[in-house]
Amino acid sequence: MDPDHERILQARSGETLLLLGNEAIARAALEAGADFASTYPGTPSSEIGLVLDGVAKAAGLTFQYAVNEKVALETAAAASLAGLKALVFMKHVGLNVASDALMTLAYSGVRGALVIVTADDPGCHSSQNEQDNRILARFANLPLLEPSTPQEAHELTKFAFEFSGFLQMPVIVRTTTRVAHARGPVAVGALGKPRGKAHFERDPDRFVMLPAHAREGHKRVLQRLRLAEGISESSPLNRLVDLKEPLDTGYITSGVAYTYLREYADRLAGKVLKLGLTNPLPRVKLAEFLRSVTRVVVIEELEPFLEDAVRALANEYAIDVQVYGKAQGLFPRTGELDPDSVAEGLVRLGTLDADAVKRIRDVKMPKLPARPPVLCPGCGHRAAAYAARQATRRQDVLFPLDIGCYSLVEYPPVRAGDVLLCMGASIGVGAGLAAVTDQKVLAFIGDSTFYHAGVPPLIHAVHQGANLTVCILDNGTTAMTGHQPHPGMPEDGKPAVDMEGLVRGCGVRNVEVYDAYDVKGLTKAFRRAVSHDGVNVIIARHRCRLLELRDMRADGARAPVYQVTPEACTKCGFCIDAFACPALVRLEDESVTIDIALCNGCGVCVEVCPPKAIARVPEENA
Amino acid sequence: MKGASVLIGGVGGQGVILTARILAEAALALGLGAQMSEIHGMSQRYGSVVSSVRLGKAETPLVKRGEADAIVGFEPLETVRLLPWAYRKTVIVTSITPIRPLSVSLGQEAYPLLEDLHERLKDRAGRVIFIDADRIARSIGSEVVANSVLLGALIGTKALPIPLDSVRKTLVKHVPSKLAAPNLEALDIGYGVAIQDGYSIAFA
């Protein structure tokens, strides 16, 4: 077991560990006695799964990596309908995928307990958007908890299990990157005891959502929400914190924004309403708060979720109070907040002395070259995308792209990306482009993404007779999010779902498989495929080089070593300008050398180099 | 104790997060408060990575601009990127080996002159230690311990209320046992470099 996971499992009640928010959530689930947990990985939620997967057996919890978030939610829902305590977690956009199940599950409610963690990503550190899922919680009429710190992530997750059990409805815990990926001291409690198996008691009136039952379900969820509102009114999660006199300025805040406000607590006058349970809102408590001040400042990340509600409430109760926040542009509606941006807003409003931000002088910064992430040396994705680019150099080919490490092939020099939307969209968008243009279309999709959301659009493309080439970049793992397994890989006695068989089963006749390092073979295959009618699938397969190297090291083996023969290098620069493996370095005199420290020994550059100046160093000299 | 704010920046894969973690765990073991922020996901693939650590009482692991007590840079360009967080008393420890971003390799952008980068650091901060961490690591026989050289130098500046011994104890718990010895060696040498550097300033 990973030593960190072991520490998390073994910690005694009362012990304090330095935990990530995500690790704190995992520990809390164990303390709550969760029986079942499921996810589809996604940053910034992934470490919850890494921990629970690691400790599941020892803790007596059933953990599953689901094929996608919708299935993760459905299976976790089933566990809770059978009376068990279940946890399901995903990144913010994962909840979009699961939302079909979510909206109706709110009507039927749950039995044991069901906690749904959504990890939002303000600032798009690792995401295609920065949607605010608090709005989804309100949309689904589900209770919502917003922790501010790892310690609170622990407390609120544990509470969420109780809350869900009491209300018999799913409860949403919404973290953000700065909570999920903050590491702080967390005092843990005692581990709970999972029950294991359950027996499902039939109750079709509640669980079979035919229209007649759904109409009742809608009423039921609203009635439950009133119970939750009562709890919201009295819960210490929604609490008042006095700063210093005079108290006529109020601050309303939730999530990580609260910690940023606290950074200036000794310089601010007024009082704070710190909200941890933000749907349903404690309307009476809020109204009282609004009446007790002359102006109120709402500080929250992303959407004006609280701010709009506060304004509506002030209006409804005709409370004479000025509401400040995003409406006046004090705080941005896009990107993350941080202590500086919170201070700047407060200084502009005049509740914080300008002294607090005096060190935020504008430093005159030179223009520095950016350093976006790149594919690792030895990555098969680079080789396959390079081959596709070379094969189609002189043609008008569109490259709908998908989400994963391979999204990086959009960066120069390969630039094999024209549309990137969401998981699975490379094939859906590709089918659409094929239908409405005469351009050729070559879609890239990763293996995990293919299982997650690529199968229905592939069926669609075949059925619609699209002229589309799909390249499945099969590295045998979900690499981007931390190398989680997927249904294409056998693990622990779970059978693999064969990719070629699946593709053929979708109706694709033309399926070819190449080693992703086989640039020559792939180039020819791409050339053939794009001029071939119908749907063609090319599987470019090579296990993620990082995993391959890890296994080699464990076996005491070493990756092969490659070198440029200086006399043979013509300084054409093609290897860097077209392929750009980070291990290829251009020297002062324009010749190229291989940085041994970076090279992962894939050997693809041997094929790429026009004058064939790169060769493997014989084992004995390496 | 007065708290301290530290920023550690570098390139994904250099061990930025691990280094921050060792610092935070060492502080916690001493009974000081400690928090840190780390960003996982995309940036770990050779992109810019920053981790912040706050010791003592703090509400958030994030460091305010102009308020970093110490900045550790694993790569010169990445060190300079953190300048908005420095002020006139900040202690900066930086590696001197550039790693070219892809845009530079492709000839689309130029890597700034190292002297200019160094000047900018010296201009803004209280004390700057330039340290050839990679060469020192290689001399120990393990390229991967460069981060411990830098961590040692940070501790050697005495900018933080954490003694070398605490860091040594924590470090061995967080690196593979095979790498414990070279990491400790790297830590000690880095520490020595910073101490010596301090003397030369004092006696100049």
Ligand SMILES: Cc1ncc(C[n+]2csc(CCOP(=O)(O)OP(=O)(O)O)c2C)c(N)n1
């Ligand atoms: C709906 C949704 N769920 C999860 C993610 C997070 N995510 C980004 S890429 C990826 C998986 C990539 O795996 P794969 O397709 O195998 O490509 P690889 O990273 O291995 O190249 C995941 C899970 C997301 N962006 N959207």
